Amino acid sequence: xxxxxxxxxxxxxxxxxxxxxxxxxxxxxxxxxxxxxxxxxxxxxxxxxxxxxxxxxxxxxxxxxxxxxxxxxxxxxxxxxxxxxxxxxxxxxxxxxxxxxxxxxxxxxxxxxxxxxxxxxxxxx
Numbered sequence: 001x002x003x004x005x006x007x008x009x010x011x012x013x014x015x016x017x018x019x020x021x022x023x024x025x026x027x028x029x030x031x032x033x034x035x036x037x038x039x040x041x042x043x044x045x046x047x048x049x050x051x052x053x054x055x056x057x058x059x060x061x062x063x064x065x066x067x068x069x070x071x072x073x074x075x076x077x078x079x080x081x082x083x084x085x086x087x088x089x090x091x092x093x094x095x096x097x098x099x100x101x102x103x104x105x106x107x108x109x110x111x112x113x114x115x116x117x118x119x120x121x122x123x124x125x
Contacts, residue, residue: 001025003116005095010122015085021078021095021116029053029073031114032098034106035080037091038118044094048080049106058106063089085123092118 002024011017019035034049048059048069057069068081078095096112098105105111 001028001031001097001114003095003097003114005093005116005119008093008119008121010124011085013085013087013123013125015123016081016083017085017121019080019082019093019095019119019121021080023076023078023097025076028076028097030100032100032103032106033069033071033078034096034098034112035069035078036094036096036109037089037121038094039091042091044109046107046109047093049098050078051103052100056103060107082121085121087123087125090121090123092120094118 004022007019032051035047036044037047038044050057050069066084071078095116097114098112102111
């Protein structure tokens with residue numbers, strides 16, 4: 001599975017951005033999908049994940065209520081809608097795919113099978 005993330009940019013605090021992740025595989029709908037982020041000098045951290053049938057989602061506590069993850073299996077696309085952005089949300093954001101059998105480990109980056117390149121999000125104060 002090849003993943004291509006896009007949609008990052010510069011936004012003021014309180015603003016919104018929508019990140020997209022386009023997947024190459026026809027089997028996209030069979031993968032659990034996640035978003036992670038990495039700020040300079042820090043570890044890559046879990047942001048959100050969604051199961052393959054769009055029936056369950058999980059978020060990091062730092063983004064819950066502000067970010068929404070969803071997917072369009074017909075278009076092989078994963079979306080992260082980010083609202084009420086804060087300067088601490090500044091990071092490179094990565095989309096990733098994991099086997100459906102690993103739902104219990106979606107918060108752990110080392111469990112993911114495929115990664116896209118990062119897209120930079122910068123939130124100014």
